[in-house]
Amino acid sequence: IAFIYIIIVIEIIINFNKLKYFILIYIILSFISLIYINFDQNNLIKFNLFISIIILFDSFSYIFGKLFGKKKIVFLFSPNKTFEGLFGGFLSSLIISLIYCYYFNLPIKSSTIVFIILIIISSFCGDMIESFFKRKNDLKNSSNFLPGHGGFFDRFDSLIFSIFMYNQFNYLL
Numbered sequence: 334i335a336f337i338y339i340i341i342v343i344e345i346i347i348n349f350n351k352l353k354y355f356i357l358i359y360i361i362l363s364f365i366s367l368i369y370i371n372f373d374q375n376n377l378i379k380f381n382l383f384i385s386i387i388i389l390f391d392s393f394s395y396i397f398g399k400l401f402g403k404k405k406i407v408f409l410f411s412p413n414k415t416f417e418g419l420f421g422g423f424l425s426s427l428i429i430s431l432i433y434c435y436y437f438n439l440p441i442k443s444s445t446i447v448f449i450i451l452i453i454i455s456s457f458c459g460d461m462i463e464s465f466f467k468r469k470n471d472l473k474n475s476s477n478f479l480p481g482h483g484g485f486f487d488r489f490d491s492l493i494f495s496i497f498m499y500n501q502f503n504y505l506l
Contacts, residue, residue, distance in 0.1 A: 334367060335364075337485055337489060338360065338363075338364045338367075340478060340485045341360055341475075341485045341486045341489065341493075342357065342360055344475045344476040344478065344484050344485055344486050345357055345360065345475075345486065347476065348470070348472060348475060348476055348484075349466065349470045349472070349475075350470055351469045351470050352466060352469055352470070356466050359462075359493070360493065362497075363493045363494070363496050363497065366496045366497050366499075366500050367496050369500060370499070370500065376503070378437050378439065379439070379503055379506050380499070380503075382430060382433055382434065382437075382439065382449075382506070383452060383495070383499045383503070384492070385429075385430060385433055386426055386430050386449055386452045386453060386456065387452065387456045387491045387492055387495055389422075389425060389426035389429050389430065390422045390423065390425075390426040390453050390456045390457070390491070391422070391456065391460070391491055392422075393421055393422040393425035393426055394414075394418040394419060394421065394422025394423075394457075395418065395422075396418075396421070396422075397417050397418045397420070397421025397422060397425070398413070398414065398415045398417060398418025398419075398421070398422075399418075401415075401417040401418075401421065402415030402416075402417045402418050403415065403417060404416045404417065406419065410461055410464040410465045410467075410468050411460065411461065411464040419457070422453075423453055426449075426453055427446075427449055427450070427453065430449045431445075431446070431449070434506075439506055440506075444505040444506070445505065445506055447502075447505055448502055448503070448505040448506055451498050451502055451505075452495055452498055452499065455491075455494055455495040455497070455498040456491035456492075456494075456495050457491070458494055459490045459491040459492070459493055459494025459495055460490050460491050462490070462494055463475070463486060463487065463490030463493070464490075474487055475487050
C-alpha cells in the first residue's frame, strides 16, 4: 500500500499544478490515517469489509450507470455520473456487504448498516474530491501509469478519502 501512495505522490508532483500542496497534504494525511490501523485478526476482517464496500460501490455504480444511466448528476465535478449508477451502486454494495458480514460472523445491527452507509458515502466523496482536483488542473486522468484506468490517483480516490471514515467509525462493527 505504501508503494501505491508513493506512486500517487509522484503523479501529483508531475501532473498537478494547481492546489498541488493541498493535494499532497490530503494524500499524506490519508497515509498517516492508514498507518494507525490495527490489523489484528478481527480488524483484518473489518478492513476487508471496508475495502470490499469501496470496490463494490465503484464497480456497481459503473455497471448500473452504463446499463441504466440516463439522469446525469449535473452539480458534480464528474460529468458522467448518473443517479441510476449512484443508487445501483449504493444498494448493491449495501446488500453484498451485509452478506459479507453474515458470512464472516460480523454482527448485523443498525450500527453495522450505518458504518456501511458511511463508507459508501465517503467513497463517493473521495471520487468527487479527486475529480475536483483533476478539473482544477484541466486533467482527464491523473497519469498514464495505468493505461485505460486513469492513473493510481484515479483508481484509489475512494480509498484515500474513505480511510479517514474507517478510522473514525470502525468501532461501529
